[in-house]
Amino acid sequence: MARRKSKSKQEEELFQGLAGMVMLGGIAGTYSLTKSWGASMVVGVLGVVGVVLLMISIQRKRTERLKRSGITQIDKMDGVQFEHYLGHLFRFQGYKAEVTQATGDFGADLILSKEGKRIVVQAKRYSKNVGLKAVQEVQSARAHYRANSAWVVTNSNFTQQAYELAKSNGVRLINRDELIEMLLQMKGKLSASKKANDNVKTSA
Structure with missing residues (x-):
């Protein structure tokens, strides 16, 4: 493959x-x-x-x-921990994030809401590349939850077939490189916010 x-x-x-x-x-x-x-x-x-x-x-x-x-810590998480961590990450980006129940989630591990739009997300904490099945499941979840968009997020990468199917179905794939960028942005903003608060306390 x-x-x-x-x-x-x-x-x-x-x-x-x-x-x-x-x-x-x-x-x-x-x-x-x-x-x-x-x-x-x-x-x-x-x-x-x-x-x-x-x-x-x-x-x-x-x-x-x-x-x-912090991607190495994510690599050590189990699937449920990864889902909750992504919920925290997306909330930081301004989304309302709901982690679905572990069983019977209809292909969506998280449901994001922002500016009147709904996004279904499937989280894959994998040590190997994510294949077609994840794209197919999140596409079904988009229809079930009547969402506007469907994403698959992984700490790994995707097979070429997964990329091709995602492209033809309008599914966004967030791989390890993009996830790292998102993590660095969050940590950078948190660090800047902490420094600003420390400066306010020092000057008070």
């Missing part, structure tokens, strides 16, 4: 390709100028080392970003 690559995987493959291009380009360019294979190999190796160091730096920044987001 085809799967859409995550952003981090795409970046990793990009840098691998870049390392190869830098090495070959450095060797060819140096040889054309010096006619020395020894100097060409040195330049090629130095180029690869530079790309590897850049990859390490980016990986460190990505790791720090993941720690700030």
Whole structure:
């Protein structure tokens, strides 16, 4: 089953390709100028080392970003905890969020309301990619709850078939990368609000 690559995987493959291009380009360019294979190999190796160091730096920044987001804590949650955490996250975004009962939810784990519109959400706390079934279930839930929109949110990613079905049915898929962005935005605003309150208390 085809799967859409995550952003981090795409970046990793990009840098691998870049390392190869830098090495070959450095060797060819140096040889054309010096006619020395020894100097060409040195330049090629130095180029690869530079790309590897850049990859390490980016990986460190990505790791720090993941720690700030709290996604690793979400990875340890069970399904019900994930649903309630998403309820908190969406309430922070201004939605009225209701977590449905664990059984007999008709395909919706949360029901969001905002500005007169209703959104059904299926939450998937997975260690693997989410497939077609989640999209089919949330689409049915949209009809059952007479909702305007249907979303599937996961801490993982989706299969390519899930993306294709979601696109044709107007279902929004929120994968790990987008969830991390939402978490960072929430934590950033909470941190800014805390600092503002601390400043008010200090000046009072």
